[in-house]
Amino acid sequence: MEQKELSFVFEIIQQQIEALEQYLTQSPIQHQQAISALKLLKTSIRNLEVFKEEIQTNLESIKTVEQEILQQNETLILERQVYHDLFKLTPNAYFVTNAEGIILEINYAAAALLNVFPSLLIGKSLINFVAQQEHQLFLSKLKESLNEKSVQELEVSIYPRDRPAFDAILLVKAGRETSGANGALQICLYDITKYKRLAVPDRMPSLxxxxxxxxxxxxxxxxxxxxxxxxxxxxxxxxxxxxxxxxxxxxxxxxxxxxxxxxxxxxxxxxxxxxxxxxxxxxxxxxxxxxxxxxxxxxxxxxxxxxxxxxxxxxxxxxxxxxxxxxxxxxxxxxxxxxxx
CATH class of the missing domain: 3.40.50.2300 (Response regulator)
Incomplete structure (x- = not known):
């Protein structure tokens, strides 16, 4: 019931009580108990009106808080989208995986290194691009990293699709998905092949x-x-x-x-x-x-x-x-x- 309708009902009840009270006062002896009851009823109605006003004030406060929460949620959604876009577009290669290496999220730079479209990599295991002899070390390192607070470093050989393999450093840290979910691993991948070549001067670079x-x-x-x-x-x-x-x-x-x-x-x-x-x-x-x-x-x-x-x-x-x-x-x-x- 709206505020105006509720006030109107209270006003009608008040008028009826006053009319009844006026009638009963014509015979005070016979109706003394009824008059006392009516006074008590009027007091209760006044208390109800005060209570009604408090409820209305509380409702307005709740609406204000609700509006603030909605605005904060919208701000959080926008900020999360900004971080997600930054993750996607950063020139460094980034993955988000679970402890088994299943790719949950990947940015464009990482997909370019693996030579596969990003949408085709979601749900696939990063281990598919790791040298076979390094699989066990790779998986154990991922599981260890999930319980470590510091960044863990792992060197592996990466085999992109239809491109030559390259030496890579993986920086792995326990964290969250960009959606905020826990239990994920954030991985940064660096191609260090050219640096390793520089460390061996007598090795001629390939064509x-x-x-x-x-x-x-x-x-x-x-x-x-x-x-x-x-x-x-x-x-x-x-x-x-x-x-x-x-x-x-x-x-x-x-x-x-x-x-x-x-x-x-x-x-x-x-x-x-x-x-x-x-x-x-x-x-x-x-x-x-x-x-x-x-x-x-x-x-x-x-x-x-x-x-x-x-x-x-x-x-x-x-x-x-x-x-x-x-x-x-x-x-x-x-x-x-x-x-x-």
Missing amino acids: SATIESPNKLDGLRILLVDDEADTRELIAAILMQYGIVVTTVATVAEALQELERSRPDVIISDIRMPDEDGYALIRKVKALEAEKGWQIPTAALTAYLAEDRKKAIAAGFQSHLHKLAQPTELIAMVAQLANRV
């Missing part, structure tokens, strides 16, 4: 190491255009592993705004985008090149197998790559476009 050396692409500036946030973040993470500076935008309009501010060394653009597609972008880039005397190497990306490579090249793109291509193919394409092979 693949020379080609894939991050120093070859350090400082290269790439403008990446794709309307899908996950694709932008994953490709940017792969490129950043090689020291490439990546600027990401979601639309052709944003790409043109960025081109007004600076000239990238390479442009990589998705073909299928809403509003304006990759073909619209390449036409505008060509017009801008003619105006400013630029020549910017461009590459087209597509998620569709039926996409016509010849059409993309004819439109003005220098190269074309499918989004399911291996990260090494992406890096090789970028190096070739930038003439840094």
Whole structure:
């Protein structure tokens, strides 16, 4: 019952009691006990009104507290999302696993090192990428780390999918998932292969190491255009592993705004985008090149197998790559476009 309705009911009852009291006072001797009872009833009603006001005040206080709690929850959710985004986009390779090494969360940099899309790694065991002879040591170290307060260090050999193995240092610490759940292990993975090579000067670097050396692409500036946030973040993470500076935008309009501010060394653009597609972008880039005397190497990306490579090249793109291509193919394409092979 609303506050106004409750007050109205109290007012009607009060009026009826007063009318009855006036009637009974006409015969005070016969109705003395009834008059006393009515006075007691009036006192009780006044107490109820006071109690009603206290309840109303408490309800308002509860609503205020409830609103504050809701705002705090919203703030916590936003902060958690910020930390989750930072976890996903940090250039260092991070995992969150359980004590058996099952991957609960993984960021783009870690997925790029393992050469597998992040969504395909969730629920899989990290031990699948560890050398067979090191499995027992790896699992025992994970279980030990769950009960340790300090960071534990473990050196293992990592075998990415379709790429050469590399020596790695794992820094393992008991912690939480980004969702806040306990009982997880936070793992940071570092590729230390090049440092171990430096420690053995008489060992000549392999051809693949020379080609894939991050120093070859350090400082290269790439403008990446794709309307899908996950694709932008994953490709940017792969490129950043090689020291490439990546600027990401979601639309052709944003790409043109960025081109007004600076000239990238390479442009990589998705073909299928809403509003304006990759073909619209390449036409505008060509017009801008003619105006400013630029020549910017461009590459087209597509998620569709039926996409016509010849059409993309004819439109003005220098190269074309499918989004399911291996990260090494992406890096090789970028190096070739930038003439840094």
